[in-house]
Amino acid sequence: MIRTENLTKHYGKLHALNDLNLEIGKGKVFGFIGPNGAGKSTTMMILSTLLGPTSGRAYVAGYDVIKEPKDVRQVLGYMPDFFGVYDNLKATEYLDFYAGAYNIPHSKRSNLIADLLELVNLSNKADAYVDSLSRGMKQRLGLARCLVHSPEVLILDEPASGLDPRARIEMREILKKLRSMGKTIIISSHILPELAELCDDIGVIEKGNLIACGSVDEVSVETRGIAVMQLKTLDKLEETERILAASPLVKRLDNKGSHFRFHFTGNDSDKAGLLMKLVQEGIPVLHFGDSKENLEDVFLAITEGVGN
Amino acid sequence: MTDFFTNPLIVKEMRERFRTPKTFWILGLYLLVMGAILLGFIFIQQMNSYISPGDNSELFVMLAVIQYGMICFIAPALSAGAISGERERQTLNILLTTHLSPAKIIMSKIVTSLAFIFLLVVTSLPLYSFVILYGGISPTQLLLLLLFFSVNIICFGSIGLFCSTWMKRTGVSTITAYGLSFFLVVGTGLVFIFLGMLIQQMYPEVYVDETVWNLLGIKLLAGMNPPYVLSEILGENIGPKLDWFMPVWAYFSIIYGVLSLILIAGSAYLLRPVRRTWFAWKK
Numbered sequence: 001m002i003r004t005e006n007l008t009k010h011y012g013k014l015h016a017l018n019d020l021n022l023e024i025g026k027g028k029v030f031g032f033i034g035p036n037g038a039g040k041s042t043t044m045m046i047l048s049t050l051l052g053p054t055s056g057r058a059y060v061a062g063y064d065v066i067k068e069p070k071d072v073r074q075v076l077g078y079m080p081d082f083f084g085v086y087d088n089l090k091a092t093e094y095l096d097f098y099a100g101a102y103n104i105p106h107s108k109r110s111n112l113i114a115d116l117l118e119l120v121n122l123s124n125k126a127d128a129y130v131d132s133l134s135r136g137m138k139q140r141l142g143l144a145r146c147l148v149h150s151p152e153v154l155i156l157d158e159p160a161s162g163l164d165p166r167a168r169i170e171m172r173e174i175l176k177k178l179r180s181m182g183k184t185i186i187i188s189s190h191i192l193p194e195l196a197e198l199c200d201d202i203g204v205i206e207k208g209n210l211i212a213c214g215s216v217d218e219v220s221v222e223t224r225g226i227a228v229m230q231l232k233t234l235d236k237l238e239e240t241e242r243i244l245a246a247s248p249l250v251k252r253l254d255n256k257g258s259h260f261r262f263h264f265t266g267n268d269s270d271k272a273g274l275l276m277k278l279v280q281e282g283i284p285v286l287h288f289g290d291s292k293e294n295l296e297d298v299f300l301a302i303t304e305g306v307g308n
Numbered sequence: 309m310t311d312f313f314t315n316p317l318i319v320k321e322m323r324e325r326f327r328t329p330k331t332f333w334i335l336g337l338y339l340l341v342m343g344a345i346l347l348g349f350i351f352i353q354q355m356n357s358y359i360s361p362g363d364n365s366e367l368f369v370m371l372a373v374i375q376y377g378m379i380c381f382i383a384p385a386l387s388a389g390a391i392s393g394e395r396e397r398q399t400l401n402i403l404l405t406t407h408l409s410p411a412k413i414i415m416s417k418i419v420t421s422l423a424f425i426f427l428l429v430v431t432s433l434p435l436y437s438f439v440i441l442y443g444g445i446s447p448t449q450l451l452l453l454l455l456f457f458s459v460n461i462i463c464f465g466s467i468g469l470f471c472s473t474w475m476k477r478t479g480v481s482t483i484t485a486y487g488l489s490f491f492l493v494v495g496t497g498l499v500f501i502f503l504g505m506l507i508q509q510m511y512p513e514v515y516v517d518e519t520v521w522n523l524l525g526i527k528l529l530a531g532m533n534p535p536y537v538l539s540e541i542l543g544e545n546i547g548p549k550l551d552w553f554m555p556v557w558a559y560f561s562i563i564y565g566v567l568s569l570i571l572i573a574g575s576a577y578l579l580r581p582v583r584r585t586w587f588a589w590k591k
């Protein structure tokens with residue numbers, strides 16, 4: 001659905017993007033992860049026909065973003081990381097404006113707008129002025145806005161940034177609905193936990209280079225042979241820490257008080273060996289396994305060492 | 309015209325503009341001030357001298373000059389924020405990903421930003437009809453004046469729009485638009501006078517007294533100067549007498565019309581997010 005070939009963007013001397021190669025299948029949710037300034041927004045703007053690449057090609061639904069921008073715009077909904085709304089317009093009028101901008105006939109608009117507001121849980125705010133909405137609501141309205149022409153592909157640039165936890169969860173629920181509707185979605189973030197359960201694949205980008213790409217599990221373990229592990233014990237904390245610290249495969253041991261977290265650079269049999277050792281030493285192990293819920297660690301593990 | 313009422317940008321901007329009471333306050337205030345100035349002048353004139361209704365065009369001239377000053381003052385500013393304002397509000401990028409083409413966005417913007425000033429001019433027409441009672445002015449002159457105003461409004465509007473597309477910030481764009489408009493209104497006149505005098509100084513034996521002003525190049529420059537053209541329309545004659553091969557207002561309208569078209573087309577080109585070079589296009 002989305003493909004980039006050696007996509008490169010330079011701003012003067014700054015290399016914002018280097019030879020990016022991406023392939024995202026239809027109906028997939030792709031998480032685009034990287035710290036600020038990594039080049040996520042740049043990539044998304046190129047895909048949205050708002051920015052010309054220095055070199056390389058990009059295709060959305062088979063259309064070339066440079067040569068066939070009109071076709072690309074038809075199949076694509078783009079939500080920028082920062083966007084404004086017009087004052088003096090009500091939520092329905094706001095959506096009506098964009099529906100008009102996509103040449104949607106008048107007769108279809110009122111139903112469409114009602115459906116969209118329903119989808120993003122803003123039905124009760126239909127007649128509210130958009131600049132009176134909270135940030136979370138504006139963000140959801142913005143999401144409804146990029147759905148007016150029912151695009152197949154959604155490009156969402158940090159849709160959850162600046163939202164409080166509740167608004168984040170609401171946003172995530174809506175994104176899940178969109179995923180079940182079969183949309184292809186690229187979603188970027190610099191903070192990860194919110195993407196973990198949402199994405200089929202993730203791509204990690206740093207300083208314009210894609211340094212890992214694949215499913216969440218693949219990315220964390222395969223690329224660098226690093227896994228982030230979690231260990232929980234009943235007691236004997238000092239002893240546990242001693243054993244872990246003694247193992248050459250354990251890096252970045254972190255005592256979180258209730259549990260340990262560390263990077264493990266061995267394969268599966270090494271893992272089993274470590275567990276066996278702990279048990280032999282009489283440590284009451286409660287939990288021993290990959291720390292999957294926290295993608296932030298995965299991210300730190302992967303980007304470790306890149307860029308210096 | 310049907311496009312006018314279905315064009316989403318125009319509908320949206322009209323909604324935004326006419327929803328604020330500010331718009332109506334400005335309109336009311338404007339008419340009030342114009343009317344007050346007019347009445348004040350009539351009053352003063354009647355005190356000072358006995359005027360005979362029938363051949364007194366002074367009031368008309370004064371009204372036209374004041375209104376022209378207002379146009380110069382408002383028109384560039386009205387459109388100078390049209391695109392940069394969207395950019396600053398961070399709505400421009402979204403707009404560019406919709407089906408609205410840059411050309412359509414530009415056209416809608418010029419219409420909506422100038423609609424208001426046209427409204428000001430049209431609503432002040434009753435004042436003119438009042439002045440016409442004092443005579444000295446023909447309906448043709450009034451029509452020409454309206455044409456002159458429209459051409460100026462469109463041209464200043466295009467200048468503002470172009471600056472607004474070109475510059476990132478509304479503040480810079482407004483100042484640049486004023487600068488360029490100022491050059492058209494005052495600068496062309498100064499260049500005209502300067503060049504004329506220069507040539508006369510250099511070849512005093514060739515151009516005895518007024519002949520220099522009728523040199524084609526010099527004359528064409530004069531025809532680009534709005535105050536000169538305005539004075540011709542009003543029959544007031546400032547500056548040297550020139551022989552024209554076509555009515556000066558027609559020449560002026562053509563020049564300024566073409567200039568506006570170029571600026572509008574230029575804006576539409578500048579607004580395209582990804583500008584492909586000709587070389588790449590041919591490939």
Ligand SMILES: Nc1ncnc2c1ncn2[C@@H]1O[C@H](COP(=O)(O)OP(=O)(O)O)[C@@H](O)[C@H]1O
Nearest residue numbers: 011014016034035036037038039040041042043
């Ligand atoms: N218009 C621009 N001019 C110059 N540099 C830019 C511009 N836009 C972005 N950059 C630079 O490009 C790099 C990538 O930016 P961006 O794609 O916005 O990163 P991200 O969205 O991942 O935080 C950054 O270093 C940023 O400073």
Ligand SMILES: [Mg+2]
Nearest residue numbers: 040041081157
């Ligand atoms: Mg960004």
